[in-house]
Amino acid sequence: MALPLVQDRTQPTPVLRAERLRYVYEGGDEALRGVDLEVHHGRRIALVGANGAGKTTLLLHLNGTLKPTSGVLYIEGEPVEYHRRCLKRLRATVGVVLQNPDDQLFAGAVYQDVSFGPLNLDLDETEVRERVEQALEAMDISGLRHRPTHMLSHGQKKRVAIAGAVAMQPKILVLDEPMAGLDPSGAWQLMGLLKRLNESGTSLIIATHDMSFAYEWAQEVAILSGGTMVAQGPPGGLMNDPATLAHHGLRIPWIVEVSKLLMECGLLPASAMPRTRDELRTALLTLTRRS
Ligand SMILES: Nc1ncnc2c1ncn2[C@@H]1O[C@H](COP(=O)(O)OP(=O)(O)OP(=O)(O)O)[C@@H](O)[C@H]1O
Numbered sequence: 001m002a003l004p005l006v007q008d009r010t011q012p013t014p015v016l017r018a019e020r021l022r023y024v025y026e027g028g029d030e031a032l033r034g035v036d037l038e039v040h041h042g043r044r045i046a047l048v049g050a051n052g053a054g055k056t057t058l059l060l061h062l063n064g065t066l067k068p069t070s071g072v073l074y075i076e077g078e079p080v081e082y083h084r085r086c087l088k089r090l091r092a093t094v095g096v097v098l099q100n101p102d103d104q105l106f107a108g109a110v111y112q113d114v115s116f117g118p119l120n121l122d123l124d125e126t127e128v129r130e131r132v133e134q135a136l137e138a139m140d141i142s143g144l145r146h147r148p149t150h151m152l153s154h155g156q157k158k159r160v161a162i163a164g165a166v167a168m169q170p171k172i173l174v175l176d177e178p179m180a181g182l183d184p185s186g187a188w189q190l191m192g193l194l195k196r197l198n199e200s201g202t203s204l205i206i207a208t209h210d211m212s213f214a215y216e217w218a219q220e221v222a223i224l225s226g227g228t229m230v231a232q233g234p235p236g237g238l239m240n241d242p243a244t245l246a247h248h249g250l251r252i253p254w255i256v257e258v259s260k261l262l263m264e265c266g267l268l269p270a271s272a273m274p275r276t277r278d279e280l281r282t283a284l285l286t287l288t289r290r291s
Pocket residue numbers: 025026028029030031049050051052053054055056057058
């Protein structure tokens with residue numbers, strides 16, 4: 001029998017903790033094979049893994065859409081129970097934006113869709129209106145407020161789905177491949193919005209195939225492979241190992257690849273490990289000026 005995980009008492013209680021989550025789809029795969037995940041206040045976590053690794057399945061557990069076959073989800077130290085009251089609390093704490101907006105949107109028009117969640121939080125009308133207006137504005141879709149959701153483009157639907165989750169003002173916002181389908185300005189707006197949310201204390205979890213984005217943006221990277229959490233930690237250590245990443249169907253971020261190449265050629269000191277294009281540029285300019 002598996003022993004319970006020993007909690008580090010020196011750490012504050014995570015907002016959300018998954019302990020040995022297992023999930024078997026009906027008549028199908030064991031998609032999660034005992035996954036642990038810790039989400040602390042205000043963290044930025046990138047969840048990476050090859051197709052079919054279990055990312056979406058895990059994210060669907062984080063707001064109780066899926067109930068684990070075994071294992072426990074803790075919200076602020078309390079185990080989640082799958083009844084109405086507890087799920088309501090969980091969903092007010094954790095907002096999930098699904099990979100495909102068609103799976104998320106259901107109300108007739110944009111405004112109704114975005115206001116549905118806040119209305120269910122029993123907030124007064126003024127507060128609901130303010131939250132919805134802010135969310136619409138943040139995603140630049142105020143002009144679409146009366147539009148039927150089925151008459152939107154894919155990217156517009158995605159913006160509405162994100163606005164709906166943001167209007168809930170969750171402590172943790174989970175986004176499943178949010179950039180897919182957004183145009184450059186949509187992606188830019190979303191990054192700005194996520195930055196502001198994170199600065200005001202919201203924890204963010206983003207499932208992504210973009211390793212460079214994960215490396216640059218995240219404070220922690222969680223690697224899923226075949227339904228198992230291989231590692232969760234700072235990107236620096238995890239993203240510099242091409243062999244391990246390749247073993248899990250992933251590749252190192254381009255900036256690590258380029259930096260390693262420059263180091264091999266003696267053009268960058270081994271101590272430099274730039275995380276962003278700007279850091280790489282600065283390191284190269286400094287060296288050029290010195291020589
Ligand atoms: N509705 C379902 N019914 C049965 N099996 C499913 C279902 N959804 C996913 N699976 C299986 O569960 C496993 C994990 O799938 P999941 O969608 O969580 O992966 P993922 O990491 O999100 O992949 P992707 O990068 O393609 O989005 C896969 O083997 C998949 O075939």
